[in-house]
Amino acid sequence: MSVLARLLRQPFAVAGLALVLGFVALALAAPFLPLLDPNATEPANRLAAPGAAGHLLGTDQLGRDILARLIFGLRVSLAVGVAATLAAALVGGIIGLVAAFYGRWVDGALMRLVDVLMAFPYLLLALAVVAALGPGLTNAALAIAIVNVPFFARAVRGQALGIVRRDYVAAARLAGFSDLRILVSEVLPNVAPLLIVTAATTIGWMILETAGLSFLGLGAQPPQADLGSMLGDGRKVVAAAPHVAAAPGVVVFVLVVGLNLLGDGLRDALDPRMKGAETGVPQPATRVERGRAASGTLGHEASGALANSVLDVRALSTAFATPRGSFPAIRDVSFALRAGEALGIVGESGSGKSVTALSLARLAPTPPGTIVSGEVRIGGDDVLDLSLDALRRLRGDRIAYVFQDPLTTLNPLMRIDAQIVEAIRPGPGEGAKALRARARALMADVGLPDPGRIARAYPHELSGGQRQRVGVAMALANAPDVLIADEPTTALDATTQGRILELFARIRRERGAALIFVSHDVGVVAHLCDRIAVMYAGEIVEEGPARAVAERPLHPYAARLIACAPQLGQPDKPLAPIPGAPPAIDARPDGCAFAPRCDHAIDACRAGPIPLEDAGDDRRVRCIRWRELLGEAA
């Protein structure tokens, strides 16, 4: 999409563009409009009110026509603002380019100069320049341009630094092109958009400040008048005739509003990333809009509700909004967990395993996520029905999480004990001191050495393994019924991984909480968990007892995934990576999602949705050929 199209899609920017174009047209057309002479005084008709005969906006203290003065004043203000902006952009741009291109002492010297200019309060430096050069419109505009040079210089230098290191600039240098030619033909085009954005977002300021200097009597001198000096003149009679000041004041304000609307719009259009609104910030809980899913309840019948389950997930689907519409990230996910049971969810990146884990306590990010179908029952309550407050009480109490990268998942500005204390639900009458003691006990529980020292530490002062133990301690704070670990070892080195896995194994033995362990590593999961669910393209494709699935997978994808996992003690085992890539979320086929990569796919696989089928021995599989393939293998 072109810049102009993106600009015109923003209603505020369009309004700004219309205002600015209107003002520019008015300013350009001023000499040709049927206006009175803006400088013709009419002493008999001083301070006429708006609407007076022949003077639509009235007259000022010398009897001059305000409308005519306004339009000619606008012309002056706009011209001065544009000139100051161009001057600042030119000088600042050159400083930025030269500093970035030559680096070393040139860069150092120029940037120190910029620093010094920025060390002055903006307007004060302009005042000093005007004081030295004397009042006058040109000097005022020059002063405003000078104080704006640093903004352009810094912005351009920042961008140009990245460009001068690129290969094509080095190539141009080697080819013997002159520095000037490289700067103009290779570097300048790349910083031009930034230069335009900076100009567009500062021109409003510059017009405002130049008008301000004129208002103070330091800019335009009579008989020359800009909007600022008109306002300054009007101030002298403001009590008797407020319209004399109001007219230029309103025009300056509306003009600058228009310029700023346009500038913001241009910035967003030229660099959509700067808006940061591609995906909004996550809301406190995933939105639930059930009844939108058209997919029915495939696999639901096979989920076989467990009598004494602590967690019962049925036909859970979470859709993600994309620019091309809403697509299911996970579809009809069903499983149940008994107290003390551990379920491992494995799959490649993008298989939906993390979305599944996060959806259980409605932590999948909205936007873009929406839970569109299913139930998540924890001890009888459907989590998806809970109010926000009830959900908050459930989180951390009955269902707790350990996340992937403990450096980003702990608050960098908070001491460790404060973060653990925050996770603890205080009992009746339990004070701050008791809570801190419990935090220390939890830290000892998860094997953190020297809890006294670590309690007072900040996350960046700990090792990765220590941080992840803190994460586990927070999750265990209220002895949850269900503990969900979302790739808790992925960000850690191998030795630390082993220790954290031992910790999870111990927690399982000692605590009896149900565990969901999300990982891309089949070996780890098979070792730690009772059951395994293999996910592919947002669906569970196979689920069953860990040992059985790991040793004799039924689904072709599960078989390939297990075959390509390195196994401890068998370093020579040939690894067979799966050719191809999983389908993108918005390009999943109607039939089996693995069919395009499957050696055993037949036409029937692609015909339509494949149900999750009961395969006996407490196992389920989403493949229409599993019996045949089992026969072939045997």
Add this chain to the structure above:
Amino acid sequence: MRSYALRRLALAVPVLFGVTVVVFLVIALVPGDPALAILGSYATPESVARLNAELGLDRSLPVRYLAWVGNALTGDLGRSYALDRPVLDEVLERLGPTLILAAAALGLSALFGLAAGVASAVRQNGWVDRAIGLALLLGVSTPSFFLGLLLVLWLSVGLGWFPTGGMGALFGGGGIADLLRHLVLPAVTLAVVATAILGRLTRAAMLDVLRQDFVRTARAKGVEEDWVISVHALKSALVAVVPVIGLQAGYVLGGAVYVETVFQWPGVGRMLVEAIGRRDILLVQGGVLAVAALYVAINVVTDLAQAALDPRIEV
């Protein structure tokens, strides 16, 4: 912390040096006869001759600079011939009112700017966000000299709620209440633009923080949403926003020039405008130097505040 503070202070030294050079050059490069420019229209030929000797204008620029800095360090900023008193005395007298005004405006803008930015970010893209966004855009586009006039006209002249100008006499019987009555309109006028700038920056910083993993962790722990926003997210956002409050001080100290003029507030800003009108160059020089030094100091303080907020900054 102490070593960080020392290093930050050390960084301010070259900046201050640069500031003095720029301020010095302002007078040194004044076109025409500097002595005449300094003495202004009150000059007699004898005083011009005397000042020329006093300033040592026959000496080279670096020598004159060193002499000037040396004098400035001992508190001698020269003499305002128009006011017939030492520049330092006048500047110090005017600095107090400006500090009161600027502090009030910065306080107001921090309060409302942070509130607006947070409220906007947590309702990103909702109608509250759009309404606040538009209000902040109108805010940054406001000519404070015009807003001041409107407020005087409406609330002082029209409704008689506030005095039309001046500062009130703190020790002249008016007391604090009288000072506050005089302070409200100028402080509000000055705060509008700063509030809008700060609100936009706070919104951006909050949007950045709310996307981070530790916010999700806090929610997963079942922490109250208000606490997630005000403690986890806002504190992190403040690390980015606090140094900007220091930069805001620059806009506020500059904007004070307009506001002091409109409300006849007896601060440095109005003094500078009057001094420029009289071509009282030494007074301009002293005033600009004092405010710039103050601004450099404020930025050191906000950087230290940032370091105190963020334990990751090497101290």
